[in-house]
Amino acid sequence: xxxxxxxxxxxxxxxxxxxxxxxxxxxxxxxxxxxxxxxxxxxxxxxxxxxxxxxxxxxxxxxxxxxxxxxxxxxxxxxxxxxxxxxxxxxxxxxxxxxxxxxxxxxxxxxxxxxxxxxxxxxxxxxxxxxxxxxxxx
Numbered sequence: 001x002x003x004x005x006x007x008x009x010x011x012x013x014x015x016x017x018x019x020x021x022x023x024x025x026x027x028x029x030x031x032x033x034x035x036x037x038x039x040x041x042x043x044x045x046x047x048x049x050x051x052x053x054x055x056x057x058x059x060x061x062x063x064x065x066x067x068x069x070x071x072x073x074x075x076x077x078x079x080x081x082x083x084x085x086x087x088x089x090x091x092x093x094x095x096x097x098x099x100x101x102x103x104x105x106x107x108x109x110x111x112x113x114x115x116x117x118x119x120x121x122x123x124x125x126x127x128x129x130x131x132x133x134x135x136x137x138x
Contacts, residue, residue, distance in 0.1 A: 006099060008106050011058035016040075016047040016110035018060075018067035021082070025092040030128075032089070042079055057104050057115075061090070061099045068094040075115055086109050086122045088131075100134040108138065 011019075020043040022028060029036055050058045050072060061069035069090040076083040086107060090099045111117035124131045 004097070006068070006097075006102060007062040008059055008102055009062055011047065011050060011060055011072075013048060013051055015060055016044045016066050019043055019047055019070060020033065022067060022070060022089060022091045025035075027092045027095065028089045057107065057110055059103060061094070061103060063094065069099040069103055071107055073107045073111065074119070075117065082116070082118045084115070084117045084120045086120055088122070095130065100131070104134065104138060 017040065022038045023032070023034060023038070023043065024036060026041045050056045053074075053126070055077070056072055057075070058070065058072040060067045060071075069087065069088070071088040073084045073086050075081070076085070084107070086104075088100060088103055090103075110118055122135060124135065126132075
């Protein structure tokens with residue numbers, strides 16, 4: 001049995017179509033406040049904004065060239081410059097394989113060792129037990 005290699009890397013502009021697909025998966029949509037009608041053009045603009053925003057740090061989980069998970073952390077400004085706000089999603093077909101944990105470890109390392117953030121915040125629905133389980137590990 002071969003093991004799937006998961007690579008965590010920074011977001012690229014070329015990831016936009018994979019992000020669109022990921023964010024429209026039923027389990028992902030259920031755990032967000034996003035509308036299913038969000039167009040692919042809108043996602044291309046969002047990805048472009050994320051790539052060029054210096055306060056936005058976005059990483060993806062890559063399996064054989066396909067984005068299977070995403071995490072973004074926006075560093076705060078002013079009185080909240082010590083705070084990072086996190087959003088994360090994992091493709092329906094890849095949930096339960098440790099991708100969320102890998103993505104979280106990546107931004108925690110960035111927050112602790114590079115950005116000197118002292119608090120990370122995440123919003124999650126109270127009935128999203130899978131996500132809560134991942135977050136409670138930290």
